[in-house]
Amino acid sequence: MENSKTENSEEKHSLSFVEQFVKEDLANGKNGGRIQTRFPPEPNGYLHIGHAKAICMDFGVAEEFNGVCNLRFDDTNPSKENTEYVENILNDIKWLGFQWGHIYYASDYFQKLWDFAIWMIKQGNAYVDEQTAEQIAEQKGTPTTPGVASPYRDRPVEENLRLFQQMNTPEAAEGSMVLRAKLDMANPNMHFRDPIMYRIIQIPHHRTGTKWHCYPMYDFAHGQSDYFEGVTHSICTLEFVPHRPLYDKFIDFLKEYDGTAAKGLNDFRPRQIEFNRLNLTYTVMSKRKLHTLVDEHLVNGWDDPRMPTLCGMRRRGYSPESVKNFIKSIGYTKFDALNDMALLEAAVREDLNKRATRVSAVLDPVKLVITNYPEGQSEEMEAVNNPEDEQAGTHTITFTRNLWIERGDFMEDAPKKFFRMTPGKEVRLKNAYIVMCTGCKKDADGNIIEIEATYDPDSKSGMPGANRKVKGTLHWVSADHCVKAEVREYDRLFSVENPSADERDFHELLNPNSLHVHDNCYVEDFAAKMKPGQYLQFQRIGYFMADPDGTEAAPVYNKTVGLKDTWAKQSKK
Secondary structure: OOOHHHHHHHHHOOOOHHHHHHHHHHHOOHHHHOOEEEEOOOOOOOOEHHHHHHHHHHHHHHHHOOOEEEEEEOOOOOOOOOHHHHHHHHHHHHHHOOOOOOEEEHHHHHHHHHHHHHHHHHOOOEEEEOOOHHHHHHHOOEOOEOOOOOOOOOOOHHHHHHHHHHHOOOOOOOOOOEEEEOOOOOOOOHHHOOOEEEEEOOOOEOOOEOOOOEEEOHHHHHHHHHHHHOOOEEEEEHHHOOOHHHHHHHHHHHHHHHOOOOOOOOOOOOEEEEEOOEEEOOOOOOHHHHHHHHHOOOOOOOOOOOOOEHHHHHHHOOOHHHHHHHHHHHOOOOOOEEEOHHHHHHHHHHHHHHHOEEEOEEOOEEEEEEOOOOOOOEEEEEEEOOOOOHHHOEEEEEEEOEEEEEHHHEOOOOOOOOOOEOOOOEEEEOOOOEEEEEEEEEOOOOOEEEEEEEEOHHHOOOOOOOOOOOOOEEOOEEOOOEEEEEEEEEOOOEOOOOHHHOOOOHHHHEOOOOEEEEEEEEEEHHHHOOOOOOEEEEOOOEEEEEOOOOOOOOOEEEEEEEOOOOHHHHHOO
16 A cells, blocks of 8 residues: 555656556555565666666655665676676765665575576476577577577486586686577567576676686576565666566566465566666767776776766766756656757756855956055955855955956957956956956067956945946956866767767767866865865856865866856757
8 A cells, every 4th residue: 555655755746657557556456565676787887877767766666655675786797797886886876865775686696596597407498508609699580580499409408407517617618508598489589589598607706706607697687686585666778678578487487496386376576667768968878888988098987077977977066966856857758768968967057056155266367456456455255155045154255456367258359248357347346346447468479468457445245335237247366365276177078969879980979179177277265175075166157076186285176067058059060
């Protein structure tokens, strides 16, 4: 029976089709009213935002219906897996704000799966095949033509048992033998044409060491692991739709093996439900391609802020709430789609506007001298930390005679609608005074090296009568109370909208200008004290986060997202 939490949740949002299926199962009394899901990553890489969509569904369904979601590592291929990936997967799930009920590993069930496979051999439902991978693939046929039976399909049970034991020895050569299920070589579903259950891998496992030399395939291990753990709903992506009949078939065998079928205990069976994957423009989700980017040093590691990995997004300054809000906004369907990166950035921008501390930073500095401000004098100006959050408080920023402003905020010969600094016109320096530009100095090549202005002492922000209107407001930092910083600004990782669908070598599709480093920036002292994990808005520029590469004396910042959508403009170029 559904509890009040579920009813209240439904009032707040409409249920996805996956949640509707779960609700129907509860209403029909399946599994004794119990809900148990699982998130089953393979520890062969870092999680990306596509995994986040699955995490939100797996954990979200459990929360919605007062159930439990467990974490299970699908560690059946020791050639690609290690504990580094395990640890980072745990960190990413915690960062998103979810907590698992239990942690399991497919390797927990190696002995049970092995015993089950032996039973299948004894029942005449599995055999050892000594053909090459190419021969097996060729004999499987096509979706419109039946396959051809392996010459080893009808081996005696005793010989299959002996060879299967031989497969799990240090002497067994990789690729020399596989164990296949004896199903139906003419089935229109290619997955039913005697699928491989076990293969030989002579690489130590990150948990079991050298105990095993023969490992189960995903299709053989996955459904059984769900069954062993009591999973009620196995929620996965659309590519597993054709795998579902095989998932159910192996569970049929398993229920016969453990005796539940004979006892009429048929009401428990994990229900597989599929939803669409998350794809983003100008990036890839393929683990193989992400591995290549890292291994070939095309990016600076798995947590490079250009990567679609969760650790990369975290380092760039995305909040977990923004990632979850984005996933909620695009929803879950039965149809694959390519989601615009602008939608993700809009979710990030909307969330950070509520939580980011406002600070002053100048990325392309030029000196501004307030010529009538006394030399050696300074005063503290009050700056609001976040106008969207009264509880965020304020901090002080020091005002002096010599300031840094953005080079782009000055124009010597400006058009009529240029409302920033230009000779003869007034602008307000944010949180400080109204100033009038009186001119500029240039070097021998004509480059502007210094701007001069005078200030109105009666125009200080907050003073009575200081609200005289001017059309431009500029940010600034004191040249005497600031810290030099490096700022990393990011563009699209790939130069084409859908690199996964492009047939060219994906190396050719990389955007050579995906990273631009500003190494002559200045930030106010307050900003220099900010640590990774604290959300910042550089006023009038965008959202940023301190990078672990920096220090308080030499900070480094990653640009998270601009204040406005720039992707739409870029896509039109």
